[in-house]
Amino acid sequence: MATPARYCVPGERLCSTEEATAGSGTYTRHGFIFSSLAGCLEKTSEESGLPIVSVVRDSDPQLLPDVGAxxxxxxxxxxxxxxxxxxxxxxxxxxxxxxxxxxxxxxxxxxxxxxxxxxxxxxxxxxxxxxxxxxxxxxxxxxxxxxxxxxxxxxxxxxxxxxxxxxxxxxxxxxxxxxxxxxxxxxxxxxxxxx
The missing domain is CATH 2.40.50.140 (Nucleic acid-binding proteins)
Structure with missing residues (x-):
């Protein structure tokens, strides 16, 4: 089950790779997981192993009318x-x-x-x-x-x-x-x- 948490900005350090696994919207560097985009932090608990940390965007980008639409x-x-x-x-x-x-x-x-x-x-x-x-x-x-x-x-x-x-x-x-x-x-x- 996913639990939404705090709002993250790109480059923000979320936790160490010993505490969780990097999911979508994140990257790892020097043993830590960082946010790669602005959005909400989500931790998904896995039955086997470490929880997965992801950063999810707030909303989909606005669709714009295009010529011919x-x-x-x-x-x-x-x-x-x-x-x-x-x-x-x-x-x-x-x-x-x-x-x-x-x-x-x-x-x-x-x-x-x-x-x-x-x-x-x-x-x-x-x-x-x-x-x-x-x-x-x-x-x-x-x-x-x-x-x-x-x-x-x-x-x-x-x-x-x-x-x-x-x-x-x-x-x-x-x-x-x-x-x-x-x-x-x-x-x-x-x-x-x-x-």
Missing amino acids: VVTCKVCSINSRFAKVHILYIGSTPLKSTFRGTIRKEDIRATEKDKVEVYKSFRPGDIVLAKVISLGDSQSNYLLSTAENELGVVAARSEAGMQMVPVSWCEMQCPRTHTKEFRKVARVQPEFLQT
């Missing part, structure tokens, strides 16, 4: 030129912290780009599948596209608060009021469906 995002705001979104998932992996993204008017559809109207494609609160087309930095957002048929709105709520149902590639309908609203609807592929 399909991301799931939530629309925060819209105007006549673009929709602002928060990226929540990369593929099916949830992110620890959200990233900001922008879907420009010209990146919403592959055809008739000049006729696209942002408010007829997205509304704040919509959940959208999009593809990363350009990386952001600390000052700007990731540029996203929904131009492919498989990309676009996958979940939306009507003004009555109901989960809407897609009725075509450009409309969703409220099951309670039967009111239709314009959206850039995604033709969702099975691998993107969350169970």
Whole structure:
């Protein structure tokens, strides 16, 4: 059984090689075991022999959106030129912290780009599948596209608060009021469906 203990920094002397065996995240030198990374010290008792001393990182490194990655995002705001979104998932992996993204008017559809109207494609609160087309930095957002048929709105709520149902590639309908609203609807592929 592993017992988590104190926090260690790289190069910190943990114990002598007579007291324990070096595990992952450690190294030995001159009869002592040292930490090779920052993390929590763990001692695992072995039935035969000395306990194993390991250093485990606190958390996995943050996953970052990459060009070509399909991301799931939530629309925060819209105007006549673009929709602002928060990226929540990369593929099916949830992110620890959200990233900001922008879907420009010209990146919403592959055809008739000049006729696209942002408010007829997205509304704040919509959940959208999009593809990363350009990386952001600390000052700007990731540029996203929904131009492919498989990309676009996958979940939306009507003004009555109901989960809407897609009725075509450009409309969703409220099951309670039967009111239709314009959206850039995604033709969702099975691998993107969350169970």
